[in-house]
Structure formats: structure tokens, C-alpha cells
Amino acid sequence: QAQLVESGGGLVQAGGSLRLSCAASGSPSGTIFNIKDMGWYRQAPGQQREWVAAITSGSFTHYADSVEGRFTLSRDNAKSTVYLQMNSLKPEDTAVYYCNADLYEGDILVAMDNWGKGTLVTVSS
Numbered sequence: 001q002a003q004l005v006e007s008g009g010g011l012v013q014a015g016g017s018l019r020l021s022c023a024a025s026g027s028p029s030g031t032i033f034n035i036k037d038m039g040w041y042r043q044a045p046g047q048q049r050e051w052v053a054a055i056t057s058g059s060f061t062h063y064a065d066s067v068e069g070r071f072t073l074s075r076d077n078a079k080s081t082v083y084l085q086m087n088s089l090k091p092e093d094t095a096v097y098y099c100n101a102d103l104y105e106g107d108i109l110v111a112m113d114n115w116g117k118g119t120l121v122t123v124s125s
Helices: none
Strands: 004-007 010-013 018-024 034-043 050-055 061-063 071-076 081-086 095-105 108-115 119-124
Touching: 004 095, 018 034, 018 095, 018 119, 034 071, 034 081, 050 071, 050 081, 061 071, 081 095
Parallel strands: 010 119
Antiparallel strands: 004 018, 018 081, 034 050, 034 095, 050 061, 071 081, 095 108, 095 119
């Protein structure tokens, strides 16, 4: 089943760093699904989910003003994985972080609007 799996969350002190990963799962036959464009979102307790950043298939990146200059997206297409490097973390970055993407087998869309289950980032002051 095509799905996205996040990892890398945890507890960090303010000013620290974490790197989140979002990987596309493979099929039972061993096919690795591809990611083209991907968005990252976060949801803090009691708040609505908000957009954080996005990366295109050509590795162009876009960031919310709140994380611009502190967060960096990158990708490893061979591993069907996108990374969100988070530096200079602040307590207000505390949230569950989600990745979202369509998944492809080659150029064939196999799963649309996939969301990972999320990974919790907690930044202590």
C-alpha cells in the first residue's frame, strides 16, 4: 500500500535542531513509489493545521514566513525521501508535523493526497 511515513520528531531545547524525514513506502512487489511535489504541515495543540513548507519535483522550495531562514527542505529521490531540517527551534514550533504528497509509480499516479501519520516535535524553553 502506498503511504508516507514520517520520522525524526522528538524533544529538543529551544535553539536546537531536528531533522524530520518523510519516506514513501514500497509495494509488496518491491516497487518504490516516487514523490514529486511535497508539502509539510504542522498542527499545534488546540490549533488548526498550518502549512509550513513545500518542495517541488525540481527541488524548488517555499517556506512559511514563520520558518523562513530556519527550516530547510531537501530530497533524496533515490530513497523517495524528503527531509525537513529544522534549526533554531522555538517553543512555538511545537506541533505534530505531517507530510503530504501524491505518490507515483514512474509517472503513473497511484495514490493521491497522501498524508503521513505525523511526528511530534516538542521544543522546550
